[in-house]
Amino acid sequence: xxxxxxxxxxxxxxxxxxxxxxxxxxxxxxxxxxxxxxxxxxxxxxxxxxxxxxxxxxxxxxxxxxxxxxxxxxxxxxxxxxxxxxxxxxxxxxxxxxxxxxxxxxxxxxxxxxxxxxxxxxxxxxxxxxxxxxxxxxxxxxxxxxxxxxxxxxxxxxxxxxxxxxxxxxxxxxxxxxxxxxxxxxxxxxxxxxxxxxxxxxxxxxxxxxxxxxxxxxxxxxxxxxxxxxxxxxxxxxxxxxxxxxxxxxxxxxxxxxxxxxxx
Amino acid sequence: xxxxxxxxxxxxxxxxxxxxxxxxxxxxxxxxxxxxxxxxxxxxxxxxxxxxxxxxxxxxxxxxxxxxxxxxxxxxxxxxxxxxxxxxxxxxxxxxxxxxxxxxxxxxxxxxxxxxxxxxxxxxxxxxxxxxxxxxxxxxxxxxxxxxxxxxxxxxxxxxxxxxxxxxxxxxxxxxxxxxxxxxxxxxxxxxxxxxxxxxxxxxxxxxxxxxxxxxxxxxxxxxxxxxxxxxxxxxxxxxxxxxxxxxxxxxxxxxxxxxxxxx
DNA sequence: CCGAGCATTTCACTCAGTGAAAATAAAAAG
DNA sequence: CTTTTTATTTTCACTGAGTGAAATGCTCGG
Numbered sequence: 001x002x003x004x005x006x007x008x009x010x011x012x013x014x015x016x017x018x019x020x021x022x023x024x025x026x027x028x029x030x031x032x033x034x035x036x037x038x039x040x041x042x043x044x045x046x047x048x049x050x051x052x053x054x055x056x057x058x059x060x061x062x063x064x065x066x067x068x069x070x071x072x073x074x075x076x077x078x079x080x081x082x083x084x085x086x087x088x089x090x091x092x093x094x095x096x097x098x099x100x101x102x103x104x105x106x107x108x109x110x111x112x113x114x115x116x117x118x119x120x121x122x123x124x125x126x127x128x129x130x131x132x133x134x135x136x137x138x139x140x141x142x143x144x145x146x147x148x149x150x151x152x153x154x155x156x157x158x159x160x161x162x163x164x165x166x167x168x169x170x171x172x173x174x175x176x177x178x179x180x181x182x183x184x185x186x187x188x189x190x191x192x193x194x195x196x197x198x199x200x201x202x203x204x205x206x207x208x209x210x211x212x213x214x215x216x217x218x219x220x221x222x223x224x225x226x227x228x229x230x231x232x233x234x235x236x237x238x239x240x241x242x243x244x245x246x247x248x249x250x251x252x253x254x255x256x257x258x259x260x261x262x263x264x
Numbered sequence: 265x266x267x268x269x270x271x272x273x274x275x276x277x278x279x280x281x282x283x284x285x286x287x288x289x290x291x292x293x294x295x296x297x298x299x300x301x302x303x304x305x306x307x308x309x310x311x312x313x314x315x316x317x318x319x320x321x322x323x324x325x326x327x328x329x330x331x332x333x334x335x336x337x338x339x340x341x342x343x344x345x346x347x348x349x350x351x352x353x354x355x356x357x358x359x360x361x362x363x364x365x366x367x368x369x370x371x372x373x374x375x376x377x378x379x380x381x382x383x384x385x386x387x388x389x390x391x392x393x394x395x396x397x398x399x400x401x402x403x404x405x406x407x408x409x410x411x412x413x414x415x416x417x418x419x420x421x422x423x424x425x426x427x428x429x430x431x432x433x434x435x436x437x438x439x440x441x442x443x444x445x446x447x448x449x450x451x452x453x454x455x456x457x458x459x460x461x462x463x464x465x466x467x468x469x470x471x472x473x474x475x476x477x478x479x480x481x482x483x484x485x486x487x488x489x490x491x492x493x494x495x496x497x498x499x500x501x502x503x504x505x506x507x508x509x510x511x512x513x514x515x516x517x518x519x520x521x522x523x524x525x526x527x528x
Numbered sequence: 529c530c531g532a533g534c535a536t537t538t539c540a541c542t543c544a545g546t547g548a549a550a551a552t553a554a555a556a557a558g
Numbered sequence: 559c560t561t562t563t564t565a566t567t568t569t570c571a572c573t574g575a576g577t578g579a580a581a582t583g584c585t586c587g588g
Contacts, residue, residue: 002567004311005545007271007576012315019336024344028534037578042536047268051276055348058355058381061535067345067525069337072283072329080288081331084319091322117322261331266536269576271545292565301547306567325566 010036011044015065018054024062078263079105082223083115085257090117093250097243099229103254104141104212106149109160110134111141111224136161137171137181137194140212141224144191147182148214148221189213190244191224211240213251217264225251274300275308279329282318288326342527343369346487347379349521354381357514361507363493367518368405368476370413373424374398375405375488400425401435401445401458404476405488408455411446412478412485453477454508455488475504477515481528489515 017033018025027045031038045063048054055066086103093101094117102116111134136142136157146154161172171177185191193210212226227247229239236242258264281297282289291309295302309327312318319330350367357365358381366380375398400406400421410418425436435441449455457474476490491511493503500506522528 002307002310003544004314005271005275005307007269007545008275008308008311009315010576011269011272011275012312012317015336026534027536038535039537039579040577043266043269043576044272046266047272048276050268051273053276055344055351057347058351058379064344064348065336066348069333070345072279072333072337080319080328081334083321084328084330087319087322115322267575271576274545290565291567302566303548303568304546307545 010034010040011048014041014044015048015053018063018065024057024060024064026062030063079107079112079114081261082258082263085261085263086115086223086254087117089250089254089257090115093117093227093247097227097246099227101247101250102141102226102228103215103223104145104226105223106145106221109157110136111139111145113141114223135168135194137168137178138196140191140193140210141226142191143181143185143193144212144214144224144226145221147185147191148216150220188244189248190240192240209240211244211247213244213247215251215255215258217255217258220264222258222264223254225254274298274304275312278305278308279312279317282327282329288321288324288328290326294327343371343376343378345525346522346527349525349527350379350487350518351381353514353518353521354379357381357491357511361491361510363491365511365514366405366490366492367479367487368409368490369487370409370485373421374400375403375409377405378487399432399458401432401442402460404455404457404474405490406455407445407449407457408476408478408488408490409485411449411455412480414484452508453512454504456504473504475507475511477508477511479515479518479522481519481522484528486522486528487518489518 013034014030014036017030021029021033025033027038027041030036030041030045034041036044045054049056052066052068054063056063082105083103090101090103100117102113104111104113106112134142136146146157149157158172158178162169191212193208195209208228209231210226210228212224214221215223215225225247227243229243277298278294278300281294285293285297291302291305294300294305294309298305300308309318313320316330316332318327320327346369347367354365354367364381366377368375368377370376398406400410410421413421422436422442426433455476457472459473472492473495474490474492476488478485479487479489489511491507493507
């Protein structure tokens with residue numbers, strides 16, 4: 001196990017303390033709050049100052065966080081934040097269900113998988129899942145997204161798909177196919193992968209099934225929670241119902257978390 | 265002199281490195297960029313992880329900054345940021361002119377002094393200047409702000425002032441007085457303190473004079489740069505012209521800095 | 529002028545941070 | 559599938575860096 005660095009941890013504690021305080025703080029304030037010796041505090045603050053993290057007002061000589069932190073936080077992508085918030089939930093679901101789950105968002109013209117519990121799964125399927133873009137019309141996540149997204153957005157997506165050739169383009173124009181597929185998803189509450197495709201490049205030997213649930217924040221799909229398993233492991237043809245029942249609370253929890261953190 | 269803490273500085277360097285990188289980074293990436301030993305890096309990353317500063321994607325096992333930094337940066341006030349950015353300029357002006365300067369912003373109904381070089385001045389006037397609210401109509405900074413602010417805002421401010429009693433209320437209703445005062449400020453390019461008032465509580469023994477320049481970012485006053493001196497030290501009655509000439513580049517530099525950092 | 533509270537400096541001790549190297553794990557090549 | 563290469567993690571011994579007690583210096587209020 002890796003032993004953490006106390007000196008660093010203390011420094012971060014001080015940054016937090018300054019941040020949590022109502023306003024600018026004095027050294028004595030920080031001493032009271034953190035319990036760290038004044039001499040040590042002074043050295044920590046000097047270091048933070050040199051690195052441009054805290055700043056000392058000339059007038060009152062009190063410590064404040066610098067504008068640098070604005071710039072730091074600004075770089076963090078909403079997508080990263082979603083992945084971070086979702087990770088513990090994914091892990092829990094994975095432990096319950098023994099198969100990996102993914103979180104994906106719509107990005108431009110297709111779904112992007114932003115986080116997965118696959119690396120912790122005893123069944124390693126594919127390590128490069130992240131950023132793999134599955135079919136919008138046949139994958140479970142694509143279907144789930146389309147079924148719950150805004151009408152205007154769906155129209156736009158389908159138009160773009162139909163402009164590009166191939167089977168994807170052909171299906172996008174087939175309004176009967178689309179409508180039936182969408183209403184099936186809405187009726188069930190989750191998207192199911194078209195059995196004819198193998199959503200991941202590695203799905204060569206075994207047959208996999210997948211379902212995906214929309215994560216609805218304030219009535220809008222912000223992401224999809226998907227789940228994959230090996231068909232041969234379960235004889236029951238209605239096994240997806242069982243998985244759905246267990247995944248649904250997870251999807252709702254994720255929706256709440258996203259709402260809390262304003263990730264939409 | 266205080267010896268900075270290396271262990272902390274390195275940790276902060278790592279945070280910067282992760283932030284500056286294009287995307288998520290591996291341990292090896294960080295080793296290349298920072299030159300810190302892999303073992304040490306691992307411990308730093310573990311510490312940062314425990315404190316909730318960096319996060320490791322489950323899928324790709326790469327390091328990213330957490331959403332926490334968003335929250336940290338969010339707390340930093342624009343006002344603090346202005347004070348920080350302005351401080352070095354104030355200090356330089358102070359060294360050139362040997363009298364203190366202040367930066368103030370309009371806040372609600374009056375001007376708030378947010379930073380001052382007074383503590384470094386050989387002439388200590390008053391240590392509690394910060395947050396002292398001088399008269400809007402007679403102080404140099406109040407006048408400078410009124411003269412350059414948006415017409416609608418000026419009307420609102422004057423209306424509010426006239427609603428409150430006292431001399432301030434009486435003057436606010438005196439449109440002849442107001443108009444003459446404002447056009448004088450605009451003609452000169454700076455506000456001058458009404459000699460009848462003592463803008464700071466401590467101005468009891470000596471007579472002080474003060475001038476204030478608007479800091480115009482994209483045509484709008486975002487703050488005022490003010491300058492105070494003891495009248496008795498300079499026999500020349502036109503000394504304010506001299507000071508103005510030296511302060512003006514400072515005000516323009518501040519305007520540029522504020523624009524760069526988007527502090528408006 | 530003195531005393532209380534706060535900031536800063538000094539200093540000795542020891543333990544925590546460090547980097548070389550080895551072991552393990554994961555990819556890539558053959 | 560096996561070998562080679564590359565990346566990650568663990569181990570460990572050394573010492574210099576971080577630590578807190580105490581002393582000093584500074585600022586303000588009475």
